[in-house]
Amino acid sequence: MKALCWHGKNDIRCDTVPDPIIEDPRDVVIKVTSCAICGSDLHLMDGLMPTMKSGDVLGHEFMGEVVEVGGAHKKFKKGDRIVVPFNINCGECRQCKLGNFSVCERSNRNAEMAAEQFGYTTAGLFGYSHLTGGYAGGQAEYVRVPMADVAPMLVPEGMDDESVLFLTDILPTGWQGAEHCEIQGGEIIAIWGAGPVGLFAIQSAKIMGAERIIVIEAVPERIAMARKAGATDIIDFEHEDVFERIKEISKGAGADGVIDCVGMEASGHGGISGALAAVQEKLTATQRPYVLGEAIKAVRPCGIVSVPGVYGGPVPINMGSVVQKGLTIKSGQTHVKRYLKPLTKLIQEGKIDTTSMITHRSTNLADGPDLYNTFKDKKDGCVKVVFHPS
Structure with missing residues (x-):
């Protein structure tokens, strides 16, 4: 065969x-x-x-x-x-x-x-x-x-x-990613990546009752699909500061839940986080946790970080932010x-x-x-x- x-x-x-x-x-x-x-x-x-x-x-x-x-x-x-x-x-x-x-x-x-x-x-x-x-x-x-x-x-x-x-x-993966955010209705959910899993996470968050669905993406075709799937806000990470835009959209509160649909091959851009991601990539040539770090930063205190994106080994993350903000991280196949x-x-x-x-x-x-x-x-x-x- x-x-x-x-x-x-x-x-x-x-x-x-x-x-x-x-x-x-x-x-x-x-x-x-x-x-x-x-x-x-x-x-x-x-x-x-x-x-x-x-x-x-x-x-x-x-x-x-x-x-x-x-x-x-x-x-x-x-x-x-x-x-x-x-x-x-x-x-x-x-x-x-x-x-x-x-x-x-x-x-x-x-x-x-x-x-x-x-x-x-x-x-x-x-x-x-x-x-x-x-x-x-x-x-x-x-x-x-x-x-x-x-x-x-x-x-x-x-x-x-x-x-x-x-x-x-990919459909149950997007659904589980949204479900991990414990959406009850009226929340602000930020989703990194409008690939297939991200598109299903958008649809899932909408069905579950999220009020604002922020999608971080730069590819025009995927941005158009994200809007059709139910995204209320788009952040083009190549031209905008993601953290500042999420603060603006949420009136300073931060997203209630964030979903990393990208995983180990994220693309960094500019600033300290982007530089650290570039160094990490050169050191390991495998895991690039730029999106994960950005999501941890952007979620509100006591918010939820959902990680359906695949990681295969150790990554450096800001545990200080996780602990001091009282975050919950949910992941898994x-x-x-x-x-x-x-x-x-x-x-x-x-x-x-x-x-x-x-x-x-x-x-x-x-x-x-x-x-x-x-x-x-x-x-x-x-x-x-x-x-x-x-």
């Missing part, structure tokens, strides 16, 4: 690889009908996540048709269309029973490696390094889905692929399964737009390497790339 594979920094290839097979009685194998490139895939492309190996199949946003079923699998049958969350869940461990699906204790095949890095294991993830289990990803013609009787969801009748594809990751049913209902009711951010489509995985570069460089107005390989 054809699949998009990692071969080193900035080296993504469309390879021919062995077809997946059933390895465990709970498995299913699906024919991929839709998959996407995620912003976090760019961290892999840029060589920022450890434990990648040449030939690893990429992709954690995918769905498709069941073509093989393990002997003990009872949830799905051949021909079913299913959405597959990016994290793999056993459904039996303490964390799964608590609904903390992103930290499943049993699905990561390299749990000891993850525990050495983070203290405890995380869930296994599709297509996201051997630190998270070394599972083949879904930017491929076929995928093996382990423990498929827990996390995946049957696609409701009448819903096409593009309406539900982003339930695999997304507990996707927790949100599947309520978000599906919102899509069906027309309250969430899942398709307008798709700017590039292809039916050929061979276009993948070029489209990775288009997405990375934001060329041709690229915001989201979707493949329909079947």
Whole structure:
């Protein structure tokens, strides 16, 4: 089969690889009908996540048709269309029973490696390094889905692929990012980044009742999409002082909640914070926590800092600001399964737009390497790339 594979920094290839097979009685194998490139895939492309190996199949946003079923699998049958969350869940461990699906204790095949890095294991993830289990990803013609009787969801009748594809990751990630801000109604929420996760965070904050939604972005196409999604205020970080503008909008109080949808590859600009970010980048060549530092500064005292953006290792942050301002920081990979049913209902009711951010489509995985570069460089107005390989 054809699949998009990692071969080193900035080296993504469309390879021919062995077809997946059933390895465990709970498995299913699906024919991929839709998959996407995620912003976090760019961290892999840029060589920022450890434990990648040449030939690893990429992709954690995918769905498709069941073509093989393990002997003990009872949830799905051949021909079913299913959405597959990016994290793999056993459904039996303490964390799964608590609904903390992103930290499943049993699905990561390299749990000891993850525990050495983070203290405890995380869930296994599709297509996201051997630190998270070394599972083949879904930017491929076929995928093996382990423990498929827990996390995946049957696609409701009448819903096409593009309406539900982003339930695999970025829609629940944006929702969880907003939910972490504990929006009750009337709040000022500031969101860094109007990429796909940021656009869903905007829609989510609006649904939850935020009064002002401030978006920090500089790319014109993304600014236009942010306005359409519900942003009330735009701060162009290339031409404006973000902190001062947020103070102005909030009449000096600061944002009630802030959401870092950018993560480890933030762009700094000017001033002390920008200079520190540049130094940090030269020292580590990996983590650039400029946005995180800016968000911590801009949130009001006793406010909430939500971090759905991905970080892979240690970063310097101003803990003095966190402690002295009494801030709460909430983060984590997304507990996707927790949100599947309520978000599906919102899509069906027309309250969430899942398709307008798709700017590039292809039916050929061979276009993948070029489209990775288009997405990375934001060329041709690229915001989201979707493949329909079947």
